[in-house]
Amino acid sequence: MESTRHIGGTIPIKESIEELSQLAATAGAEVLATLTQRLEHPSHSHYIGKGKLEELVILKDATESNLVIFDDELSPNQQRELERALGGAKVIDRTALILDIFASRAQTHEGRIQVELAQMEYLLPRLAGQWSHLERLGGGIGTRGPGESQLETDRRLVRRSISHLKSELEDVRRHRGLIRRRRRVRGVHQVALVGYTNAGKSTLMNALAQAGVTAESKLFSTLDPTTRAISLPRGGELLLTDTVGFIQKLPHQLVAAFRATLEELKEADLLIHVVDITYSMATAQYQTVLQVLGELGLGEKTFIVAGNKADKIEASEKAAQSHGALIMKSVLPSVPEEDLVIVSAAKGWGMGRLLECISVKLEGTMSAVTVQIPYDAGRMVELFRRYGSIEQQKYRAAGTLIKGKIPERLLHRFSQYFVAN
Ligand SMILES: Nc1nc2c(ncn2[C@@H]2O[C@H](COP(=O)(O)OP(=O)(O)OP(=O)(O)O)[C@@H](O)[C@H]2O)c(=O)[nH]1
Ligand SMILES: [Mg+2]
Incomplete structure (x- = not known):
């Protein structure tokens, strides 16, 4: 069995499944039914227990589903056995689903290479010789050595393609590194937006920079870091970077692949952690992001928390400010008051206070x-x-x-x- 290490994962089953449904919808699937099972030890063969599997087969037939998505990572073997048991329905896990969304979203050259790399790394242990389309990866006729099995050939092709993608990515990175060094020499402050997917990072970026960054209600609308210059009201200038959103059970292949975002975060003098305070899982989402940042060695950064979507709790800005502050106290009791700003990125509420808070924090550095x-x-x-x-x-x-x-x-x-x- 291969490693199933994930980063993050503090969200209860019900909400996690709800999130999985949203991910599925984002990927273009229609969710017909959901099924859960509490398991101490997942079965080696089918992940779920025997009785549950029978239930699943019946449910799949009744709803005429052709795709079954598991919220946890499946081993290649479990995936195969499940597909066999489910007679014709495709079986994927959360990681494959997220990879699929990322693949359809990647816009820049760099983003595409990153996703492809992550997909290849996910595929490698799952190859069972059925890969007829691998020719396009640069191998094809003539690459198969005498006596070599199809599977070995496939693996070799994928490995070769992984190393090719890696070196291509290295070039892009070198270029980014140059730009970053130039910024550093100029002495510009760098601030990055981080947060759970759909928290409103890109909307906030727009509000702050009128940057015209894509913001939509789908998960993972942003994949590539975007940077804009912003002037502070008290003078001074900073570079604000919008980054890819985090999610619980983040596939580790993706964490490694999205180094561009990580490098931007590392370089930042200050992180603005955007939290959707109206969402019932705000606390868990906040903690997931902290956990991921911690694992990436970014736990010690200076932070501001922007409690977003305040317009959803009260109709007037004033009422939203005081009600929002109360909500923040109860959902994020550990965040000091001076590090907290209630905003509505959509309405532009609280932007002045946020910029002021940014100035103060930057001055501290x-x-x-x-x-x-x-x-x-x-x-x-x-x-x-x-x-x-x-x-x-x-x-x-x-x-x-x-x-x-x-x-x-x-x-x-x-x-x-x-x-x-
Ligand atoms: N009501 C309300 N909706 C908001 C606010 N900010 C963002 N949204 C909505 O929330 C959704 C997600 O916003 P984005 O800005 O794309 O979120 P993001 O954090 O950049 O998401 P990813 O890039 O997917 O990680 C969009 O439908 C926004 O319109 C806000 O202040 N109020
Ligand atoms: Mg975004």
């Missing part, structure tokens, strides 16, 4: 300095204003005296102008 910049280096004053925050500015004979804060990564560029307070 900056270093206090006093500099005197000669008049012939006016460019440096501009740099200070753009990426730092100015508390006091005076014009002296020798130059402009500025007291304020600048991002740590810009310190070296100002060091020659430092003066005592």
Whole structure:
């Protein structure tokens, strides 16, 4: 049996199945019936117990279903045995379903390679020689060695295609790395939106940046990180990145493949965790995201929590603010009040407070300095204003005296102008 390691997974069965139905609908399937079973130990052959399997066969016939989706990962063997028992219906698991959605959503070249890579890695242990379409992966006639079984050939083709995809991805990454390094040198603050799928990250990105990013009620509408520049009300500029949504039981193949998102998150000075506070599973979704971030080594980042969709709880912004704050206290008691902002990305409520909170948090990550910049280096004053925050500015004979804060990564560029307070 191959590894069934997932990341996240704190959501109760009923809600998990509900989410699976939503995923199925997103993938274009119509859900005709659902079935659950509480099992201490899944069976090696069919995952579910004998009686349940009979029930499933009857249900499948009665509803004339042609697809059965399991919420947990199935071993290749279980999948095969289930398909045999279900006579003709296709059997897939949550991972395959998510991979399928990702495949239909991937838009950029990079996104497509990532999904294809994840699919290949998922397929590899499941190959049982029935792969006639593998020719398109670069092998085909003539690749089969003497005495080699079809299965071995298939595996070899998939492995080759995996390593090809990996090296292609490496090129894209190198390019991204370059862009990121350039941003870092410029000293721009980087802020990333994270959160459960469908929480409203892209809508919030639109509200903040009028960026025109796709936002829709389907799960996983965003696959590729998108970045936009935003000006802060108190001066200064930041780069905001929208990222792929998280989900419980996230297929680990995908976590590894979506490194572009992860790299953006790693680089960020601040993460805005978007939570749909109107959803009954808000707490579990919040924890799932924290768990995934923790596993990715991002647990120590500076956070703001944006409690979104406040317009769904009250009709007026004022009422939504106070009611939203109460809800937040009960669903996310562990989040300090100063790290919390109630928003409605759809209505644009709370954007001012969110930007203010971002400014404060970013300032917390900056270093206090006093500099005197000669008049012939006016460019440096501009740099200070753009990426730092100015508390006091005076014009002296020798130059402009500025007291304020600048991002740590810009310190070296100002060091020659430092003066005592
Ligand atoms: N009522 C209401 N709906 C919202 C709000 N923000 C987002 N939505 C809706 O929630 C759904 C998901 O929004 P997206 O912005 O696509 O969510 P996302 O977090 O980017 O989702 P993925 O990219 O799939 O991870 C869409 O139907 C939005 O219109 C809000 O403040 N209020
Ligand atoms: Mg999105």
